[in-house]
Amino acid sequence: MLLYRLASVGCLMWTAASAPCGGLPCSADMPDGDEFHGGSVLPSARIPCDGGDIILDPATNSSFKGIVMMAVDQDDLFTSYMTSDGGSLSKFFNISSRPDVTIIFAAWSNQTRVDIIRSSINKHISALNVTDQSYWRSHIKYATETIVAMNAADPSSRDPTKPSSNVPFRVLSSKSFVSVRKRLSITINHSWVNVSRLDGFFQFVNTQDLHNHSPVNPILANITRGSVDVACNKSQSGSAVSTGVVLLLEDELTCSNEVAVQNYAKQAGIVSVVIMAKKSTPSKLSNIGESIQSDDESAFGIVGTMIEYNSGLVNALSPGMAAPCVLEYNFGKGQYFSVAHDFRILQIGSPINPILAVVSWQAEYLDYLHRKKQSETHLESNSLLTHRTTIFDSAQGSVLTTGSVGAKSNFTIPAGVGGVFNKAMISVKFGCPGNGDLECPIWDRIATVSAVCDTQLDTSFELTRWISPYRRSIGEWDVDVSHYLNFFTSTTDVTCTATLTGFSFGGMSEPWLSTVVLTFYNDNSDKEGSPTAVHKLPYTGGSYDTTYNTRAAPTNVTLTKGTTNVKLTALITGHGSDNYGCCEFLPTKHVFQINGEEFSVSFMDPLDKWGCTRKASLGVEPNGYGAWWFGRNGWCNGDIVRPVEFTAPVSGKDQIELQYRSLIYNTTTKDWNSPPCASRCGNIDMSAYLTEYRE
DSSP, X not given: OEEXXXXXXXXXOOOGGGSGGGGSOBOTTOOSOOSOOTTOBOOSEEEOBTTSOEEEOTTTOTTOOOEEEXXXXXXXXXXXXXXXXXXXXXXXXXXXXXXXXXXXXXXXXXXXXXXXXXXXXXXXXXXXXXXXXXXXXXXXXXXXXXXXXXXXXXXXXXXXXXXXXXXXXXXXXXXXXXXXXXXXXXXXXXXXXXXXXXXXXXXXXXXXXXXXXXXXXXXXXXXXXXXXXXXXXXXXXXXXXXXXXXXXXXXXXXXXXXXXXXXXXXXXXXXEEEEEOOXXXXXXXXXXXXXXXXXXXXXXXXXXXXXXXXXXXXHHSOTXXXXXXXXXXXXXXXXXXXEOTTXXXXXXXXXXXXXXXXXXXXXXXXXXXXXXXXXXXXXXXXEEEEEEEEEEOGGGTOBOXXXXXXXXXXXXXXXXXHHHOOEEEEEEEEEOSSXXXXXXXXXOOEEEEEEEETTSTTOXXXXXXXXXXXXXXXXXXXXXXXXXXXXGOOSSOEEEEEEEEEESSSOOOOOOEEXXXXXXXXXXXXXXXXXXXXXXXXXXXXXXXXXXXXXXOOXXXXXXXXXXXXXXXXXXXXXXXXXXXXXXXXXXXXXXXETTEEEEEEEOGGGOTTGGGXXXXXXXXXXXXXXXXXXXXXXXXXXXXXXXXXXXXXXXXXXXXXXXXXXXXXXXXTEEEOOOOOSSOOEEEEEEEEEEEEO
């Protein structure tokens, strides 16, 4: 919230301690208890909905696949905008899959809000094709009672054998599920008045810095009415304040909100721009969540927000006056929770932007978790034998630690694995200590598990890699690593040492918790054949500069007798940002030749602003507390790095030649070129292996 005390310019006699909550996040609405938190098991519950009650009972509902619930507070303009704006609703429907998960809309205390939501959603559904209409109507439900009424009329208080209808109230009233909100709080004549802010947890100025993930709280400065001439680029002098916060009235602007913020961001000393929405009609807020950029597309490091119209503030802060202010956030009623197929209660993340898709993206992720479990069950049932080894266990403190040291673990694989098993899977569960997302570290880091086994003591191989999310704790992934089977094969037991490392530009010392399990299967449905040998290739990436391709010399590999096919497997991710925009947010192509036959992969997602949102159904943790939605070069925040694989026939050959090169995409000419950077370049992180197979 934004707090200020009106005063003359020369008499700014105040401190943060004089503001409500002492300049800290106000927590008057914060519950005392935390009955439920992320990962808690849902008790038996009843949610009254149109079409009949939804009963959630872990003891009896074995076919349950998941729900996402949104409870709207009638006084919250942010969620009101989410559920009424056409653009927000369009993105809600325009997701990449059709998750078999139920979405429930409810209201805290005013059932009319549900009727309004139903009307808006039905209007959009009617414009869809027949198949999509049928899907959405069967998967969206509307609570017929408010959250408050469900709590008051809880039947379990009279009959303990009945499912409780007060569970949504109890979950949303727990500390882990409260909403973090921003307000503009003012003091006029020593009385505090709250004005709702229209953005989410983070500022709408989408700068890529610490404020994106954990906004400064509080920001202390002076607030002054801004100049329309400066805001709309008619003048760059005279009316601009030298420091502090600027208040602009959207009713007075002759340019867009984006242009106004951009022009004021050019003024020295500005720390924030506050735009008051129009008095007559609500702003469309098209700028919330968008980058405020200069002509050369560099972002400004300022905080921006919008507030609802408030005549008292307009009258009190007349042109020429200044007032001390503090930008803060505080807590409100919980608005979202979800329940996975195994009845774990999960947070849905941060609705940074007023886009209803935060709900449908979470539904996609719940559907992914259910399908992942089904795949694991299917693989178990198709295997005559299995062997499971826990490499790292978060319950025993497998914490990512600084730099190249990391956590270490020794594990043993029984003799003869290669002769008994034909498939190997790595399962990763990734979270953080504490009971909620906001207790997680704020940044995206690279995590990798490498191992050295006594079958090949000189070879360290990268088992798997993933990228940590922005403050989310629900990551779960499986990845096939069958191409490594020969590293674990011997006539005697194989002893390995694994290292779990977090690294990114100088190291990482953050309390992420990791569980990594290696499982071997005898999969009678696998038709790939048996791996007979594996070779580590000398393609390791590195600085993406003009010498990148000269460092990757052709490689000859001698094959074992009887090899019929080879598979090249690589983990490739691009990071950093140089003068050419490489490599996190610029596409790269990676070209391999296997005995003259060319294979390539192009990572084009950096051209797609919403690239990572399209992968929630594939395992990307949605709704991270930062700009998680941008497509990236071979990876997403909160996701496993999936191996790139190419297979080539090599029957009758004793030796093959491999070549590798990489190209960078030119967004202007739309063609591919060799890396042009000479110094301080982006980076490609890469490991590659060649596995031999005999049919």
